[in-house]
Amino acid sequence: MGALNSIPHRTPSRRPRGSRARPTLSRTRSKSQPSGAGPLASRSSAIAEAPRTPKRDQYLIRDPEAVVVSGGGEFVLVNPTGESMVISDADGARAKALLTRLATRQAVTSIEEGDRKLVGLLVAKGIVLRGGRDLASRIARPGGKRVCQNLVLGVSGAVAATHVVNYVWPLRYQFCARLNVVLTESARRFVVPEAFTRLGARVFGDLFALYPDVQVPHIELAQQADMVLILPASGHTLHKLSSGACSDMLSLIVMATRAPVVVAPSMNAALWTSPAVQRNVTQLRADGLYVIEPSIGYAVSAGDDAQPELGSPGVSTINVANALAAVLAAHKSRSLGKLSKRKN
Structure with a gap:
């Protein structure tokens, strides 16, 4: 970025030979310069x-x-x-x-x-x-217009799950009016449900548990959702979703919903670049899911010798609301395009 303001260009006026120039610019600066300016x-x-x-x-x-x-x-x-x-x-x-x-x-x-x-x-x-x-x-601002009414946030068992609580606040106040969190069994090894409920989100997980005011959770959440976000998406979760498995509440919601599904993979570079994982990701894209490409991070397994590599979730707490809003707008545009082709 350039400076806030610039000095207007002035053409120097001619003066008689031998006369002294008036140091007007330096005087102006010295007057505006406070003493002890550091x-x-x-x-x-x-x-x-x-x-x-x-x-x-x-x-x-x-x-x-x-x-x-x-x-x-x-x-x-x-x-x-x-x-x-x-x-x-x-x-x-x-x-x-x-x-x-x-x-x-x-x-x-x-x-x-x-x-x-x-x-x-x-x-x-x-x-x-x-x-x-x-x-x-x-910069997404709290209390602004929320483009999504109901968001389902699925959390799977990747190490990045330890940071997901930090996303709840920007999601709740910058993107969606209601947030429902679904924790997989592995995710509960990294984070506890109370971390989300204290921030105003409802938490689900056990497929056979009873929940107040919800008869069949995976169907009701799937039907009410305007978007499903899986952050982070582990390699195991990518495999389940790409194969159509219906083995837990999160995978059932994804299979049953007609809302856009966004997955944010998180794993080290060795796993992310493996043929099997890439095959699963390709299938997810073909099925109409949106994949947030991983960002640069550090592999926990590398310890003190860790070097920057692909593997971190591709959105941060700063840009997650804007990123999801863009995906939602693109999905609506794509849906309208398909509807127009059918009519023609």
Whole structure:
């Protein structure tokens, strides 16, 4: 990203030979420079001057993946790519106030003149995002419009199941109105049902257990679902679904539902690239399921010698709501296309 504002180009005026140029620009900078400005003062040449009239319809918001650490009078800022910077003294206090304010979208024109240089630096360093009216829509916001009424979240017995609880909050408040969680027997080795119920989700698992207000769970959940998400999907789960097995509640729901089914495989690279797993994944795609390709992660089996490799679930808590919304929109478009072809 570029700096927040740029210095307008000025053509230097001619002056009589031997006369001295007026250092107007340097005086302006020295007046706007607060005393005790800390490390920011040495970077003043890297921060562009703000134009007198900032562009309208331009907005700022803190990148949700940026990390801010405070301590000892200093602020350590780390952008999503891992680049860090340190701000201290007076500029640190100003940065704290700005980043608190920029937790929600703010118009560029609302930024005070004295803070625009600092905002420009934060934008240039990737701590703050700048864009148009759609800027905040890049970040799913709690309480916004939920495009899915009923989501079934299936959790299978992969190690990544230990992190699934962190997805409940963004799913419940950014994507779906109701969340039903289905734990496989293996998943219960990694996570307990109470972790989900305390966050407002209903939990199912045992095919033969009795559940309040639900007569036949796997049928009712399958019929009510607007989407089924399996996160993480272990190699064993991929095999069951690709072969049409109906051996537990999760596989029964997948077989019985007419809603889009999204699977997010999670396993080490050796398993993911094996011919058998790839054959199962190919069959799932052919059956109309959506497969979220794995992302980069570290294999637990490698211990201290672990190197980045494919195997981690391909969505994070930051982008899961937007990713599922895109899949749901694509599925509806595909369904309408099929219906149109049938009519023709």
